[in-house]
Structures are given as structure tokens and as C-alpha cells.
Amino acid sequence: MFLYLAAILFLFYIWIKSIFTYWEKLGFPYVPGKFPLGSTTNVGRTEHMSTFLTREYNNFKHKTPAFGIYHMLRPTLVLTDPELIKEILVKSFDNFHSHGIAINEKADPLNGNLFFKSGQEWKDLRAKLSPTFTSGRMKMMFPLVSTIADDMIEYLKDIVEKSDTHEMKEIYSSFTTEVIASVAFGLDTKCHGNPNNDFRRMARSIFEPTAMENIKNLIIISSERISKLFNMSFNRQETTDFFLRIVRENLEYREKNNVKRNDFFQLLINIKNSEIGMTFNEIAANSFVFFAAGFETSSSVMTFSTYELALNQDIQDRLRSEIHEVLEKYNGEVSYDAIKEMKYLDMVFKETLRRYPALDNQNRKSTHDFKIPNSKLIIPAGTNIIIPVHGLHNDERFYENPEKFDPERFSEENIKKRPSFVYIPFSEGGRMCIGYRFGTMESKVGLIKLLSVFRILPSEKTSIPIQFSPTASLQTPLGGMWLKLQRL
Numbered sequence: 001m002f003l004y005l006a007a008i009l010f011l012f013y014i015w016i017k018s019i020f021t022y023w024e025k026l027g028f029p030y031v032p033g034k035f036p037l038g039s040t041t042n043v044g045r046t047e048h049m050s051t052f053l054t055r056e057y058n059n060f061k062h063k064t065p066a067f068g069i070y071h072m073l074r075p076t077l078v079l080t081d082p083e084l085i086k087e088i089l090v091k092s093f094d095n096f097h098s099h100g101i102a103i104n105e106k107a108d109p110l111n112g113n114l115f116f117k118s119g120q121e122w123k124d125l126r127a128k129l130s131p132t133f134t135s136g137r138m139k140m141m142f143p144l145v146s147t148i149a150d151d152m153i154e155y156l157k158d159i160v161e162k163s164d165t166h167e168m169k170e171i172y173s174s175f176t177t178e179v180i181a182s183v184a185f186g187l188d189t190k191c192h193g194n195p196n197n198d199f200r201r202m203a204r205s206i207f208e209p210t211a212m213e214n215i216k217n218l219i220i221i222s223s224e225r226i227s228k229l230f231n232m233s234f235n236r237q238e239t240t241d242f243f244l245r246i247v248r249e250n251l252e253y254r255e256k257n258n259v260k261r262n263d264f265f266q267l268l269i270n271i272k273n274s275e276i277g278m279t280f281n282e283i284a285a286n287s288f289v290f291f292a293a294g295f296e297t298s299s300s301v302m303t304f305s306t307y308e309l310a311l312n313q314d315i316q317d318r319l320r321s322e323i324h325e326v327l328e329k330y331n332g333e334v335s336y337d338a339i340k341e342m343k344y345l346d347m348v349f350k351e352t353l354r355r356y357p358a359l360d361n362q363n364r365k366s367t368h369d370f371k372i373p374n375s376k377l378i379i380p381a382g383t384n385i386i387i388p389v390h391g392l393h394n395d396e397r398f399y400e401n402p403e404k405f406d407p408e409r410f411s412e413e414n415i416k417k418r419p420s421f422v423y424i425p426f427s428e429g430g431r432m433c434i435g436y437r438f439g440t441m442e443s444k445v446g447l448i449k450l451l452s453v454f455r456i457l458p459s460e461k462t463s464i465p466i467q468f469s470p471t472a473s474l475q476t477p478l479g480g481m482w483l484k485l486q487r488l
């Protein structure tokens with residue numbers, strides 16, 4: 001018995017040793033790691049993943065185009081060189097097209113979505129869905145978004161009467177949840193002042209995992225084998241059941257009553273009824289991914305932009321003047337074309353995504369071995385890769401005084417002065433965000449309507465500088481975003 005135990009322990013030791021010597025053997029500089037949390041010991045406990053990655057990116061960026069970390073038990077390569085990032089996102093896209101997330105559609109049909117798929121299945125799905133996101137389609141959906149933004153303003157007018165300071169992240173998340181629930185599921189949800197609304201609860205279950213769920217998610221990311229063996233999925237069963245039910249009911253309702261609407265859901269039904277075809281599970285999985293990928297990213301831009309506008313009143317004044325000037329030309333009406341004319345708004349939007357990229361890191365996985373140009377380093381097939389976008393966007397090599405919020409960085413002239421691939425908030429190449437037009441449109445509509453009615457100010461509860469919640473999936477201000485609103 002003792003011998004068996006000793007043999008098991010010995011094999012376990014050999015296995016662990018082989019994992020944590022991986023980068024040394026390949027000759028990459030690396031952040032050492034230990035069982036069981038690897039190099040990411042404090043991630044999800046005392047620091048957010050982006051804090052860890054940005055610190056290590058800064059430690060390594062002058063020394064190497066890429067360095068290794070141990071993301072729990074998974075050796076992962078982190079890139080520091082924009083030329084290599086370009087190579088991986090665009091030039092050698094075929095080799096690096098996968099996000100490298102093990103998906104298990106049996107455990108959860110919602111996993112069969114565009115973000116998780118890879119290979120030919122991803123290519124086919126992307127081709128089916130791309131026509132859904134053209135500027136023509138955005139224009140078509142604009143009135144839905146605009147009406148929901150008006151509802152947010154009416155709600156704010158009401159609550160500002162009682163108190164001028166509010167946790168704005170919940171308000172923006174309610175707005176973007178209502179928008180996505182409307183366009184991706186055709187549902188009219190009332191989230192403002194109703195944080196326990198089903199959609200808000202489901203949204204939180206995706207982006208605010210419990211400590212145990214964080215561990216489960218790290219295991220899914222770290223080990224394809226373990227996650228398949230135990231049939232693990234990111235979503236709670238309740239979340240999966242909710243979305244499958246909503247899609248089924250909605251599909252039946254529209255088909256039975258011949259109801260048509262200008263939204264993403266209708267476009268998916270049109271694909272289903274065309275020669276191209278789309279299964280029920282595909283409709284459900286992709287409505288779900290539009291929801292999951294769409295609401296928190298857009299509300300993040302609104303959260304961080306209004307934080308910076310509160311701290312930088314001169315920028316807020318200039319932006320408000322531009323909004324007034326352009327809207328005067330359009331008889332006061334916020335329209336798709338009016339927004340296109342707001343150049344300063346675009347600069348503020350871009351600077352927000354530089355300073356606080358909604359997806360602070362992007363993931364890829366290699367299919368074949370790849371030699372890093374001008375070096376002896378080889379990325380083996382099957383390597384998981386992270387592009388540390390927050391580190392890259394806040395790198396003083398490309399952005400002088402990176403902590404300063406300065407929309408001028410995005411004047412046409414200043415953009416031209418920077419190297420390419422140092423600004424990638426929506427990624428680049430074949431896997432670039434399919435919903436970037438929609439995310440941009442809804443965040444801008446929300447901001448325009450807000451700034452037309454309120455001045456935004458910091459409050460006693462605003463935490464300066466921002467600290468990120470260690471447990472949230474995306475960069476989220478710890479304790480929320482408390483700002484003061486003053487009627488103009």
C-alpha cells in the first residue's frame with residue numbers, strides 16, 4: 001500500500017515538474033509558477049488578471065517579444081511586441097485563429113457560439129453571421145437603441161430628484177442589458193431600478209462569478225481534459241435553461257403569429273428560413289453570445305468614459321459643445337448620421353478603450369509550430385497565447401504619460417504617428433469583434449443623451465484612482481462607479 005502511494009506521489013511530482021519547467025526547456029523568459037495556481041497565485045483573489053498581466057508585461061517588454069506564464073497549470077505565452085501581435089492576429093491568422101477554449105456542446109448547447117468555435121465550423125458560422133452586422137443593419141436597429149436610451153434618461157431624471165449620487169455601472173448595465181435583450185431576444189425588459197429582473201440576474205451570473213465558479217472557470221481554461229472529463233461548462237444550469245427557454249418561446253411566438261421585427265433575432269430567423277439554414281441550437285447559442293459579448297463591454301465603455309469626464313470637466317465641456325453643435329444641425333434629433341459627425345466623441349470613445357480596454361486581454365491558440373521572426377524562439381503547436389491589451393494600451397513606449405486621459409491622442413494626426421497594432425480594443429484580423437459597430441453605436445447614443453441632460457461630477461464615494469475588482473471577469477471598478485449627476 002505504502003509503495004503504491006509512494007509511486008503515485010512520485011508520478012504526480014514528475015507531472016507537476018514537467019509542467020513548471022515547460023518554458024525553461026523552450027528557452028522563453030518566464031514568470032515561475034507553483035502547484036496549484038501557477039504564476040497566477042493572486043489572480044481572482046487579491047488582483048484582477050489585467051493587473052497581473054500588465055505588471056509582468058512591463059517587466060518583460062524590453063527584454064523579449066514574448067514570455068511564458070503558468071495560468072494555473074496551463075503554460076501560456078504572453079506577447080509584448082506589436083509586430084509579433086500583428087503576425088499572430090493577421091499575417092499568420094490561419095495558424096492562430098482559435099481562442100483555445102475547450103468547448104463542450106453536450107454539457108451546454110450555448111457553448112456552440114461564434115466566440116468559442118474554431119476551425120471550419122467557426123469559419124462557416126462567421127460567414128453566416130457577418131451580414132447581420134453591416135452599417136445598414138445598425139441603422140435599422142438604431143431607433144430601438146435610441147428609445148431605450150430615452151428610458152434610461154427618464155429613469156435618471158426621476159432618481160436624481162431624490163439623490164444626486166448614484167452607482168452608475170448598474171445603470172449603464174441595465175441600459176445595455178435592455179438593449180441586447182431587445183435586439184437579440186426581441187424582449188422588452190425593464191431593468192432600471194429592478195436589479196433582480198431575470199435578465200439582470202442572468203447577466204450577473206455570467207460576469208460576476210462566485211469564488212467557486214471562478215475556480216471552475218480557471219479549470220475549464222487550464223485543462224481541456226479535466227473540463228471534458230467532468231462535463232464542465234462556464235454557465236450555471238439555470239442560465240442555460242433560461243436562455244434556451246426564452247429563445248424557444250420567442251421563436252415559436254414569432255413564427256406562429258408571423259411577427260417580424262428589426263432586430264438581430266429576426267436576422268437569425270431569416271437565416272434559418274433561407275437556403276443557408278440555421279439550427280435551433282445555433283440560434284440560441286448565438287443570441288446568447290451577442291448578449292454575453294455585447295452588454296458588459298458597452299456598459300464598461302460608458303462606466304469608464306463618464307468617470308474620466310467627471311474628473312476632466314474641460315473635456316466634458318468640449319464634448320457637450322460638440323454634441324449641441326451637431327444636434328442643432330439635425331433639429332435636436334440624435335440619429336445614426338448625426339453621431340458619425342461627432343469627431344470629438346469618437347476621440348473620447350477611443351481614448352476610453354485605450355485606457356480601459358473592455359476586453360483587457362485576448363486569447364489565441366496555435367495549430368502548428370511557429371518560429372518567431374528574427375529570433376530562435378519557437379511557439380509549439382497547441383500553445384495558448386495571451387495578448388495583454390491593457391498593458392499594450394498603457395505602454396509609455398507608444399503613449400506618453402499613459403495614465404493621463406487625453407482624447408487628443410486620437411486626432412487623425414496623432415494616430416498616424418503611432419506604430420500599428422498598439423491599439424486593438426476590438427482585436428484585428430479574422431477574429432475581430434463582429435459587433436463593434438453595434439457596441440460603438442449603443443455606447444455613443446447613451447453618452448450623448450446623458451451629457452445632453454446632466455453634468456457629471458465626481459462624488460465623495462468615487463474611488464480615485466480606480467481599483468479593479470479581483471473577482472470580476474472584465475475590468476470592473478471595485479465597489480462600483482459612484483458619480484454625481486447635476487441637471488443642466
Ligand code: HEM
Binds near residue numbers: 116443
Ligand atoms: C464596446 C463594445 C465592445 C468591445 C470593446 C468588444 C470587444 C471585442 C473583442 C476585443 C473581441 C475579440 C476577442 C478575441 O479575439 O480574443 C470581440 C469578439 C466578439 N464580439 Fe465584441 N466587443 C464589443 C461589443 C460587442 C457587441 C455589441 C457584440 C454583439 C452584439 C459583440 C459580439 C462579439 C462576438 C460574437 C465576438 C466573437 C467573434 C469571433 O470570434 O468571431 N461584441 N469583441
